[in-house]
Amino acid sequence: MKCDSAYLPVLLRQARERLGWSQESVAKGLCAVSYLSKIENGKIIPTPDLAQELIRRLGLSMSDSVQSEIERKLDRFYDHHHVSFSQEEISSMESSTAVIDAKLVSYQDGKLDSLTYFEPFFDERQRRKYDELRFWKEEISEQTFLDRYNDFEAYSFLAEVSYRHEELFRSLDLWHEALYIAQKKMNIEQMLEALMGEVVARGILRDIEGMERVGEQAKQLAIMTQDDQVQESLAYNIGASLLEADRIDEALDHLLGCKKKSAFLYHKIALCYEKQGKTDLARKHIELAQEMEPSVFFDAVSYRLDHPDHLREDEYKALLEDCLIEAQEHYHHGFYLFHLRYMLEVLETRRQYKEAYALLKRHFFTFS
DSSP: OOOOOOTHHHHHHHHHHHHHHHHHHHHHTTHHHHHHHHTTTSOOOHHHHHHHHHHHHHHHHOOSOOOHHHHHHHHHHTTOOOOOOOOOHHHHHHHHHHHHHHHHHHHHSSOSOOOOOTGGGHHHHHHHHHHHHHHHSSSSSSHHEEEEEEEEHHHHHHHHHHHHHTTOOOOOOOHHHHHHHHHTTTTTHHHHHHHHHHHHHHTTTTOOHHHHHHHHHHHHHHHHHOOHHHHHHHHHHHHHHHHHTTHHHHHHHHTTTTTTTTTTHHHHHHHHHTTTTOHHHHHHHHHHHHHHHHHHHHHHHEEEEEEEGGOHHHHHHHHHHHHHHHHHHHHOHHHHHHHHHHOOOOOOHEEEEEEHHHHHHHHHHHOO
16 A cells, blocks of 8 residues: 555554554654644645554554455445445455445444544545435435435435335335436436336335336336346346235246346245245255355245244244344345234234234334
8 A cells, every 4th residue: 555545544543543552652753743643634644754664663564455255245335235244354454445444334333433533534435325324324314315415326225225114105206206317317227227126116015016017117128228137137026026915826937037046036936836835846946045045034934844833833933033133124124024924924823912913013003
């Protein structure tokens, strides 16, 4: 890393604080304490010689890059996603030019309450991500966010947050605004994204007719532009929504038409076969899902298939509780509702009606 790097002040300060050293002890024999303070706050660029001495004294190992896997995760992080990083990955970023990215990840995870010190060092992408996280944490309003970023990406981000917060009609309004912006710019990729967002929102609302109508618009646009990825995504999302609406045969037709295999595709196919009573096919596909990645959702299906009396077994109930927590924390509302039905089935079988009522009341009703 160059000694005049914009990230040097942050790296110097965090190294000093990690060691528990005062500015006086670091500056001794090198520069005035006030001068070091200005360096740490980005107000002065130190000479190369002084920078090297500070780096040496603090034992910093300066790196300009991070591993490619971390870079891929950061790309997803900045693309409106909640991404988990290990402590080892965060430590690696903190000793590189990804130091500010590491701070944003820590803020996302609630490990930092404020990034006030780091704000002057944000680039445009980091500033925007910080505001997205602040909106998500309800530290700034929707209107404040739109005043700063009145573009397609802002409306698409807010639409995604809305349906994760169960504000599905607001999500539709925001996707319509995003689509209008994309149409004005004649940006086909953004038009497809907005239409896909509306497909998902209508699917969660069980507006199957509206979902299929919008899905057909997206499909025709994807065919015109030869966008196979969008066609795949449409088939999967429409199939998943039809599954949630118990239109199993239609759902299976869409899902089996997907060429790109994934763990959640196999999961959805297994659920279709389970509902059709084709246990062997269901077991085959849930095993394929489990081979690709671990998930409590897959474990719940596997347990049902292997335990005929699962509705009365505590282990199955515990799996469903984990499914609901995972769905609520990391997936959209439709995913939660889908698994809630299985929990209500368990509670009904056990005649635990008060617990069922409490669960419904907690998630569907608010009383003043």
